[in-house]
Amino acid sequence: MEKKKFVYLDNAATTPISSEVYRDMIEAYGKFYGNNSSIYQLGREADNALEEARAKIAKAIGANANEIYFTSGGTEADNWAIKGIARANKNKGNHIITSAIEHPAILESCKALEDEGFKVTYVPVDEYGVVKYAEIIKAMGPDTILISIMTANNEVGSLQPIRAIAELARANDVIFHTDAVQAVGAIDINVKDIKIDALSISSHKLYGPKGVGALYVRKGVKIDRIIDGGSQERGMRAGTINVPAAVGFGSAVERACANIDENNKYLKSLRRYFLKSVSEKIHNISLNGHPSQRLQGNVSISFEGAEGESVLMLLDRDGISVSTGSACAAGNLEPSHVLLAMGKDEDARSTIRFSFGLNNTKEDIDYTVNKLQKVVKKLRSISAVRIYKNKVEL
Amino acid sequence: MYNKTILDIFYNPQNVGVIKGANGVGKVVDDTCGEIVKIYISVQDNKVVDAKFQTFGSPAIIAAASVAASLMIDKTLDECLIITSTQILEKLGGSLPASKKYVCPLAESVVKNAVANYNKKKDRKNDTDDEE
Known part of the structure; x- marks a missing residue:
C-alpha cells in the first residue's frame, strides 16, 4: 500500500x-x-x-x-x-x-x-x-x-x-x-x-x-x-x-x-508536469484560465461529473490540500463568481484549484495525480451525471 | 465542518448505483446548488426489497442519499412515506454545517418521489391491464 x-x-x-x-x-x-x-x-x-x-x-x-x-x-x-x-x-x-x-x-x-x-x-x-x-x-x-x-x-x-x-x-x-x-x-x-x-x-x-x-x-x-x-x-x-x-x-x-524568474521557471515545470499527467490519466476535464498570460503556480481544472467539494474532501483524506471556489451554501446561488463570469456555469460546481508552491516536488505531483485519478473515478461512479468519453448525460 | 459520522458515510457510502429494471425512481435536482440525487427502488409485495442511489453533489448530500436509500430497504411503501429529514439527520450524527442543512429535506423528498414514481407506474400498469 x-x-x-x-x-x-x-x-x-x-x-x-x-x-x-x-x-x-x-x-x-x-x-x-x-x-x-x-x-x-x-x-x-x-x-x-x-x-x-x-x-x-x-x-x-x-x-x-x-x-x-x-x-x-x-x-x-x-x-x-x-x-x-x-x-x-x-x-x-x-x-x-x-x-x-x-x-x-x-x-x-x-x-x-x-x-x-x-x-x-x-x-x-x-x-x-x-x-x-x-x-x-x-x-x-x-x-x-x-x-x-x-x-x-x-x-x-x-x-x-x-x-x-x-x-x-x-x-x-x-x-x-x-x-x-x-x-x-x-x-x-x-x-x-x-x-x-x-x-x-x-x-x-x-x-x-x-x-x-x-x-x-x-x-x-x-x-x-x-x-x-x-x-x-x-x-x-x-x-x-x-x-x-x-x-x-x-x-x-x-x-x-x-527570485521571481527562478521561482517561475520551477513552478512552470511543475505545472506542465501536472497537466501532462492529469490529462493522460483523467478524461473529460477542462482547464480554466488563460493558457499563457497567467500565474505559473495556479491550475484550475473542472472534472465533469465530480463535484468539487467532494473531490476536495476525498483528496484531503489522502493528505492532499486543495481548494474549490464553489462551496455552495443554501440560499447562495453563486458557486464561483469568477467561473460564472467566465461563462463556465456547467463546470463551476466541478472545479478544483491546485496552487503550487516552492515547497512542492514532482513526487508530490505523482502522488496527487495518482490519488486524484481514483477520487474522480469514485465520484463519477456515484454520480447522477453520467460521464462518457467526450459525452455527458444527465 | 462535517462531523465524523458524515465523513465515514461519505468515505464509504452504501447502496451506490443503479437497479436495472427498478420499478420506482425518485429524482430531485436542487436548483440552489445544482445537486442531483436519484434513488432507484425495487418493490415486491408493497415492500422495498432493494434501494440504490446516485448523486452529484457535496459530501453532505452523498451521505444523506446513502442514509435515505438504506432507510428504505425492508420498509413498506407506507413506512417509506413517513421517513423524515429528522431521521436522516439523526443517522448523519445529528449535525450538519449551517450551509448544508438543506440536504436532509432534499433526501426526504427523493424518497417520496421514488415511492410516488412507483405508484404512478403501478397505476399506469393497472390501467393498461384493465384495458386489456
Whole structure:
C-alpha cells in the first residue's frame, strides 16, 4: 500500500512561512517589542526595523518608502483603497469601474459604496477570465474617479491587462488601483513603470506571516483614512503596527521578488508536469484560465461529473490540500463568481484549484495525480451525471 | 465542518448505483446548488426489497442519499412515506454545517418521489391491464 503523504497544494490561499522569514521574525519578537511610536531607544529600534521592512516592500514594487502603508492584510488594503479613494475624490465624481472577478474584499467594498450613493460598473471578462479592456473604455465617463482591476485572478490565475488600463486611467485623470495580492512576488511589478496609483499586497501569499499587508498609494493621490485613532502610519492608518510581522513581511517580499524568474521557471515545470499527467490519466476535464498570460503556480481544472467539494474532501483524506471556489451554501446561488463570469456555469460546481508552491516536488505531483485519478473515478461512479468519453448525460 | 459520522458515510457510502429494471425512481435536482440525487427502488409485495442511489453533489448530500436509500430497504411503501429529514439527520450524527442543512429535506423528498414514481407506474400498469 502506498504510504500516505502530506501534500499542500493551496498556496494561493496561503503559503507556509519560509524558514528564513521565520528566523527573522523570531529575532524580531525578541528584540523589537517596544512600541514603535515611543520615542525612547526601544521604540526607536522597533521603528527602525519597521522602516527597514517598509523600504524592502517599496523597493520590491519600485515605490518610495513613504508611499507604503502597513495594514492588517490584503483585505484591509483593498477596503482602504476603494473606500478611501472614492470618498476622498467624490468632489470629482461618483463612478467606479471594477471587474466581475475581483476578490470579495473589492466587490463588497464597492457594494458598500453603492449604498453611499456611488455608482459602480462591474466590467465582464472573456472565457479565459481576462477583463475586457474595450468594456472599460466603454464604461469610462466624466464622473469616473477610480478604476480597480486585480493584477492576477486568485481562482484561475489569469493576468489582467493592467498596463493598458493604468495608461487609460492616467490619460483620463482617473485613479488606478490594483489588487496585487496574488501577483507580488509572482511577477515583476514596478508601480512607476506601469503607472499604478494604488496597489494592495498581502504578506501571507509570499511565504510571510498572516495578519500583515500593505497599501501602496502614489504620492499626490488623495485618500481618506478608514481606521481612526492614533497618528500611526503618518496619520493615515491608526493602530500599533505588529513590528515582528512587518519584519517578516519585508523579509518575505524581498526574497520572493529577488527570485521571481527562478521561482517561475520551477513552478512552470511543475505545472506542465501536472497537466501532462492529469490529462493522460483523467478524461473529460477542462482547464480554466488563460493558457499563457497567467500565474505559473495556479491550475484550475473542472472534472465533469465530480463535484468539487467532494473531490476536495476525498483528496484531503489522502493528505492532499486543495481548494474549490464553489462551496455552495443554501440560499447562495453563486458557486464561483469568477467561473460564472467566465461563462463556465456547467463546470463551476466541478472545479478544483491546485496552487503550487516552492515547497512542492514532482513526487508530490505523482502522488496527487495518482490519488486524484481514483477520487474522480469514485465520484463519477456515484454520480447522477453520467460521464462518457467526450459525452455527458444527465 | 462535517462531523465524523458524515465523513465515514461519505468515505464509504452504501447502496451506490443503479437497479436495472427498478420499478420506482425518485429524482430531485436542487436548483440552489445544482445537486442531483436519484434513488432507484425495487418493490415486491408493497415492500422495498432493494434501494440504490446516485448523486452529484457535496459530501453532505452523498451521505444523506446513502442514509435515505438504506432507510428504505425492508420498509413498506407506507413506512417509506413517513421517513423524515429528522431521521436522516439523526443517522448523519445529528449535525450538519449551517450551509448544508438543506440536504436532509432534499433526501426526504427523493424518497417520496421514488415511492410516488412507483405508484404512478403501478397505476399506469393497472390501467393498461384493465384495458386489456
